[in-house]
Amino acid sequence: MELDKIERLLERYFEGETTLSEEEKLRAYFSQGEVAQHLEQYAPLFSYFSTSKEEKFTKSIPLSQKNTKSTWSYKWLSVAAVTVLLLGVYFGKSYQDEKQLEKQRARYAYEETKKALDLLAQNFERGTEKVAYLNEFVEAKDKVYNKN
Amino acid sequence: MQQAEFLKIVTPFQDKLYRLAKRLLVSREEAEDATQEILLKLWSKSKKMGTYNNVEAFAMTMTKNFCLDRLKSRQASNLKLVHSNYRENDSSLQKKIEANDSVSWVQKIMEELPEQQKMVLQLRDIEAYDYDEISEMLEMKPTAVRVALSRARKTVREKLIQKHNYGIG
Numbered sequence: 001m002e003l004d005k006i007e008r009l010l011e012r013y014f015e016g017e018t019t020l021s022e023e024e025k026l027r028a029y030f031s032q033g034e035v036a037q038h039l040e041q042y043a044p045l046f047s048y049f050s051t052s053k054e055e056k057f058t059k060s061i062p063l064s065q066k067n068t069k070s071t072w073s074y075k076w077l078s079v080a081a082v083t084v085l086l087l088g089v090y091f092g093k094s095y096q097d098e099k100q101l102e103k104q105r106a107r108y109a110y111e112e113t114k115k116a117l118d119l120l121a122q123n124f125e126r127g128t129e130k131v132a133y134l135n136e137f138v139e140a141k142d143k144v145y146n147k148n
Numbered sequence: 149m150q151q152a153e154f155l156k157i158v159t160p161f162q163d164k165l166y167r168l169a170k171r172l173l174v175s176r177e178e179a180e181d182a183t184q185e186i187l188l189k190l191w192s193k194s195k196k197m198g199t200y201n202n203v204e205a206f207a208m209t210m211t212k213n214f215c216l217d218r219l220k221s222r223q224a225s226n227l228k229l230v231h232s233n234y235r236e237n238d239s240s241l242q243k244k245i246e247a248n249d250s251v252s253w254v255q256k257i258m259e260e261l262p263e264q265q266k267m268v269l270q271l272r273d274i275e276a277y278d279y280d281e282i283s284e285m286l287e288m289k290p291t292a293v294r295v296a297l298s299r300a301r302k303t304v305r306e307k308l309i310q311k312h313n314y315g316i317g
Contacts, residue, residue, distance in 0.1 A: 041308055059181075
């Protein structure tokens with residue numbers, strides 16, 4: 001390429017007006033052996049650009065499937081937890097109801113027993129009333145014996 | 149997404165991520181660690197990858213933000229001291245080699261540029277992205293990219309001419 005063209009390109013390059021293909025031309029010019037003497041100072045610039053593009057990332061990337069797997073298991077873990085919770089609430093409710101019913105039955109049985117015992121007690125009372133007459137008799141008998 | 153599928157997407161541009169990271173962080177080890185971390189982050193987001201219309205630009209932006217954060221935290225902590233010590237040794241050693249290696253002068257000059265200009269120059273002159281891509285990656289306006297690029301190139305030229313006149317180049 002003619003020298004004046006390169007000079008013009010360089011000027012525009014420093015103004016930031018060159019296109020990518022023009023910049024490619026500049027790199028090509030400076031990478032070939034013959035560079036005009038007054039432009040030699042720019043040669044290191046363009047050769048540096050070309051060489052530093054060669055640098056490679058050599059470290060490996062420790063990718064693991066764990067990542068996606070763990071999010072998967074978290075999802076299902078939460079589903080399981082909610083299911084257990086709902087089941088707990090459901091069965092807990094019915095258990096509570098059953099207990100309530102049992103309590104009512106027990107109370108009913110208690111009341112009935114109490115009634116029966118009351119009845120029994122009343123009849124006993126009637127018995128003791130009759131026994132009271134007997135006492136009267138014993139007292140009278142004692143009086144008679146004591147006089148003798 | 150399967151590993152192989154992910155690697156197929158990432159492999160074409162992982163070197164570019166690494167080079168940008170190295171441009172900003174300077175040290176090779178740090179740049180490698182950073183690149184590794186970014187790729188892992190990308191992998192953890194791989195399910196959403198289909199929704200990004202340009203994975204490469206997205207990864208570049210991630211790299212940029214990650215490295216700038218690193219630099220900021222390095223500046224805040226005493227890590228900077230350690231690093232500057234390390235650089236001191238390195239540069240004195242480098243100077244000896246550089247006396248006859250003008251190409252690495254360019255690297256040295258680029259190290260002295262502000263971060264934004266470094267990135268623009270890296271993406272344009274080394275990776276050969278067009279202005280729209282660069283402005284997407286760096287989250288800048290295209291005109292701002294052009295201005296930063298021109299400034300960076302002119303600074304490099306100035307310093308290069310200085311060296312040249314000293315007779316080192």
